[in-house]
Structures are given as structure tokens and as C-alpha cells.
Amino acid sequence: MIQKGLEGVKICESSICYLDGINGRLYYRGIPVEELAEKSTFEETAYFLWYGKLPTKSELEEFKRKMADYRELPDEALEILYHLPKDLHYIDVLKIFLSIHGSMDGNDEDLREKAIRVASVFPTILAYYYRYSKGKELIKPRKDLSHVENFYYMMFGERNEKIRLLESAFILLMEQDINASTFAALVIASTLSDLYSCIVGALGALKGPLHGGASEKVPPMLEEIGSEDRVEEFVQKCLKEKRKIMGFGHRVYKTYDPRAVFLKRVLQEHFPDSKLFRIASKLEEYIVSNKIKNIYPNVDLYSSVLFEELGFPRNMFTALFATARVVGWTAHVIEYVSDNKLIRPTSEYVGPMDVEYIPIERRDENG
Incomplete structure (x- = not known):
């Protein structure tokens, strides 16, 4: 399988x-x-x-x-x-x-x-x-x-x-x-x-x-939203355009990512007036309360805001x-x-078999 x-x-x-x-x-x-x-x-x-x-x-x-x-x-x-x-x-x-x-x-x-x-x-x-x-x-x-x-x-x-x-x-x-x-x-x-x-x-x-690179895309997304009152409009636009909302969803977590929960608390305590943090919090509130795709914030949402507030590019x-x-x-x-075994999976071949090799001079240029 x-x-x-x-x-x-x-x-x-x-x-x-x-x-x-x-x-x-x-x-x-x-x-x-x-x-x-x-x-x-x-x-x-x-x-x-x-x-x-x-x-x-x-x-x-x-x-x-x-x-x-x-x-x-x-x-x-x-x-x-x-x-x-x-x-x-x-x-x-x-x-x-x-x-x-x-x-x-x-x-x-x-x-x-x-x-x-x-x-x-x-x-x-x-x-x-x-x-x-x-x-x-x-x-x-x-x-x-x-x-x-x-x-x-x-x-x-x-x-x-x-x-x-x-x-x-x-x-x-x-x-x-x-x-x-x-x-x-x-x-x-x-x-x-x-x-x-x-x-x-x-x-x-x-x-x-789709992995660590997502964190760099969160702040531009929050800036695109612009303000807390535009969160709903932004989410609905993303749904209509089938666009991924950065900082949400995880392959394994089917509920809150505990790392995101921790970092949100840290930001709330130390950077409560951060515009990006307020927009991120509102985005989380709207997506979770409305069960949008049943996704929750992952660590990228709040770690990127923290990195931004600490001055990193x-x-x-x-x-x-x-x-x-x-x-x-x-x-x-x-x-x-320490207990090594070469990782070598296989694939399920779905291509043709016994295909005839055609010499190059006999191949049709038009396919």
C-alpha cells in the first residue's frame, strides 16, 4: 500500500x-x-x-x-x-x-x-x-x-x-x-x-x-491584512482563491501546537502592543472560532512575530x-x-512495459 x-x-x-x-x-x-x-x-x-x-x-x-x-x-x-x-x-x-x-x-x-x-x-x-x-x-x-x-x-x-x-x-x-x-x-x-x-x-x-520556509512568509501576510478589522475579508479571499494561510495547519497536530501556545503567551506579556501580534491573534481567533478548515496556529505564526520584534531580518x-x-x-x-540500516524505499511502477526503442532518424518531430 x-x-x-x-x-x-x-x-x-x-x-x-x-x-x-x-x-x-x-x-x-x-x-x-x-x-x-x-x-x-x-x-x-x-x-x-x-x-x-x-x-x-x-x-x-x-x-x-x-x-x-x-x-x-x-x-x-x-x-x-x-x-x-x-x-x-x-x-x-x-x-x-x-x-x-x-x-x-x-x-x-x-x-x-x-x-x-x-x-x-x-x-x-x-x-x-x-x-x-x-x-x-x-x-x-x-x-x-x-x-x-x-x-x-x-x-x-x-x-x-x-x-x-x-x-x-x-x-x-x-x-x-x-x-x-x-x-x-x-x-x-x-x-x-x-x-x-x-x-x-x-x-x-x-x-x-511547506517546512521551515513558511516562517518568512508570515509577517508579509500579516502586513497584507493590515489591521484587525480586515481579518475576515482576508480569510474569505484566501478560501476563494484556494490560497494557503501561512502559520496555520500542521501534518501531525490536529489541535493547538503547544509551541504556538507558549509563544503567544510570551508575546502577550512582552509585546502586547505589537501590530503584527494583534493581527496574528485576531487571525487565530477568527480561524479557530469559525472552524476554518479545522486548522490551528502552528509555531511559525508566533515565532516569526517574535523574531521580527527582536530585530532579526x-x-x-x-x-x-x-x-x-x-x-x-x-x-x-x-x-x-547506532543501529543503522540503509533507508531505501521503493515505488509502485505505473509506466508502460516492453516499449520499442525507435532510432532517432525514425522519430516523428511532431510527436
């Missing part, structure tokens, strides 16, 4: 993440994601996903030191930055630098160590390219700042009292079972290719508008997603290859 899109097909056992799409719950190794977003840090949650246990104080300090040590790019990779066009998509920038970085990194290192190295360098790549593309001086990583604090500092040259909001968002985005990009990483990993190739493949999948939103999700990708690769 063919399962289009592999919907509902289980490809492996995993202890990393449990997603309950009926009741709208998400757990990382048994802990509700909301609790981690509220109480944990990027480094602690990454350690938890990679090692399968919460770290002790000394383990966490050593882990944070290691991530800080891995932040800088090799000089050879950094030289390439100044030869790049200044209008690239940030996902493509990540793919370029990870390919270069990976080509200089040996394959004999422990996979967890490689995962730490890969995740640590994501913010540096994005911040360096952002400042280069704006004609600004690059800001070097600071080892005295946390992973998320350092990222913001390298981007904008200042600290932000609301940085905890970005950290919570990254924790919420860190993992989500076998989604399209994670599956892409696992297909590559199952061939026993290197970890960098797995992540470059995952980035390619994430870039698509819109064409970086998908890359921000990746900066968090790289932890989940690598955690799944580590787990899958």
Missing part, C-alpha cells in the same frame, strides 16, 4: 521526542517542551537531547566551555565570506560554510563531539554574513556569553534584556520527531555519509515553504529555525546510526 508523503509510516524507534498530535503535546525525552522552554537553557537542552540525561553542574559548565571554544570559523572558511554576493538566502549561506567546514574536519571524531562543533558555529556563520552583507565590521564571538546571548551580541553589537525570549523560542524549535528535514538527514546518515552532509541535506529540506527566519533544529537533527543522526 502506498502512503503518499510517508504519512503515519514509522521508520525507527526513538527515545528523543514524543509528539502527541491529537492532544497537542510535545515532549523531549519525556519532559514537556514548555517546561524546558520555561526553565532550561539552550546548552542544557542540547546536552539533554544529545546525551539522553540532564547534565550535572560540572558537566554543564564543561559543555558550555566546549561550545564557546567551537564558535569561531576556520580562517580558510572566513576568507570565502568576502567573496560571496551580499544577497544570498541565509540557508544557502549555512550550506556553503558547513560544506567548507566539513571538508576540513576529519571523520574520526565522536559524533556527539561533531554535533557540538556544528551547532556551535551556526550563530557565527549567520552573524558574520549579516554584518558583511550590511557593510558592518564583524564582531568576534565572546566566550563569556551564553550561546544565545553571544549570537545576539555578534549580530547587533549589544546585549538585549529580552534575550531569554529568543532562548525559549530556540528550545521550542529544537526538536520535532521525524519531520521532513530530520528525515532528509537520516536518509543521508543511513548511507554512513559524514555529519556535515546530513545537516546540509536537512537545511535544503528546511528551506521549503525576515530572510533569516528559516535560518534561525535551523540554528535551533540542528540539535534535533544531530541527535536523531547519532541515535539512528
Whole structure:
């Protein structure tokens, strides 16, 4: 039996993440994601996903030191930055630098160590390219700042009292079972290719508008709506034109996405007067109360508003997603290859058989 899109097909056992799409719950190794977003840090949650246990104080300090040590790019990779066009998509920038970085990194290192190295360098790549593309001086990583604090500092040259909001968002985005990009990483990993190739493949999948790329399309949509009183008109127009409403619907969640619920509360508390937030809230209210297609807001609706309010450029939103999700990708690769089997599905052939080969001189140009 063919399962289009592999919907509902289980490809492996995993202890990393449990997603309950009926009741709208998400757990990382048994802990509700909301609790981690509220109480944990990027480094602690990454350690938890990679090692399968919460770290002790000394383990966490050593882990944070290691991530800080891995932040800088090799000089050879950094030289390439100044030869790049200044209008690239940030996902493509990540793919370029990870390919270069990976080509200089040996394959004999422990996979967890490689995962730490890969995740640590994501913010540096994005911040360096952002400042280069704006004609600004690059800001070097600071080892005295946390992973998320350092990222913001390298981007904008200042600290932000609301940085905890970005950290919570990254924790919420860190993992989500076998989604399209994670599956892409696992297909590559199952061939026993290197970890960098797995992540470059995952980035390619994430870039698509039906996956992580949707977040970049939410703010323009909210601006198109323009005001809260135009929500109904906009939704009805989308229905008439069979146009997708960005930030709504999910392949697995059949109710509220718990990550969207958390981020809505964060925005309500910290950015209640945001015009985009008010329009997004009204859009959610209208769609859910009127049971429009029985869809609910997903994490893109409110994460994109948060990224906007924190000052990040819109064409970086998908890359921000990746900066968090790289932890989940690598955690799944580590787990899958520990009991590896090449992923090789088949198709149901529906074409003709025993077709005669016609020499080119006898072929009719008109078909």
C-alpha cells in the first residue's frame, strides 16, 4: 500500500521526542517542551537531547566551555565570506560554510563531539554574513556569553534584556520527531555519509515553504491584512482563491501546537502592543472560532512575530529555525546510526512495459 508523503509510516524507534498530535503535546525525552522552554537553557537542552540525561553542574559548565571554544570559523572558511554576493538566502549561506567546514574536519571524531562543533558555529556563520552583507565590521564571538546571548551580541553589537525570549523560542524549535528535514538527514546518515552532509541535506529540506520556509512568509501576510478589522475579508479571499494561510495547519497536530501556545503567551506579556501580534491573534481567533478548515496556529505564526520584534531580518527566519533544529537533527543522526540500516524505499511502477526503442532518424518531430 502506498502512503503518499510517508504519512503515519514509522521508520525507527526513538527515545528523543514524543509528539502527541491529537492532544497537542510535545515532549523531549519525556519532559514537556514548555517546561524546558520555561526553565532550561539552550546548552542544557542540547546536552539533554544529545546525551539522553540532564547534565550535572560540572558537566554543564564543561559543555558550555566546549561550545564557546567551537564558535569561531576556520580562517580558510572566513576568507570565502568576502567573496560571496551580499544577497544570498541565509540557508544557502549555512550550506556553503558547513560544506567548507566539513571538508576540513576529519571523520574520526565522536559524533556527539561533531554535533557540538556544528551547532556551535551556526550563530557565527549567520552573524558574520549579516554584518558583511550590511557593510558592518564583524564582531568576534565572546566566550563569556551564553550561546544565545553571544549570537545576539555578534549580530547587533549589544546585549538585549529580552534575550531569554529568543532562548525559549530556540528550545521550542529544537526538536520535532521525524519531520521532513530530520528525515532528509537520516536518509543521508543511513548511507554512513559524514555529519556535515546530513545537516546540509536537512537545511535544503528546511528551506521549503511547506517546512521551515513558511516562517518568512508570515509577517508579509500579516502586513497584507493590515489591521484587525480586515481579518475576515482576508480569510474569505484566501478560501476563494484556494490560497494557503501561512502559520496555520500542521501534518501531525490536529489541535493547538503547544509551541504556538507558549509563544503567544510570551508575546502577550512582552509585546502586547505589537501590530503584527494583534493581527496574528485576531487571525487565530477568527480561524479557530469559525472552524476554518479545522486548522490551528502552528509555531511559525508566533515565532516569526517574535523574531521580527527582536530585530532579526525576515530572510533569516528559516535560518534561525535551523540554528535551533540542528540539535534535533544531530541527535536523531547519532541515535539512528547506532543501529543503522540503509533507508531505501521503493515505488509502485505505473509506466508502460516492453516499449520499442525507435532510432532517432525514425522519430516523428511532431510527436
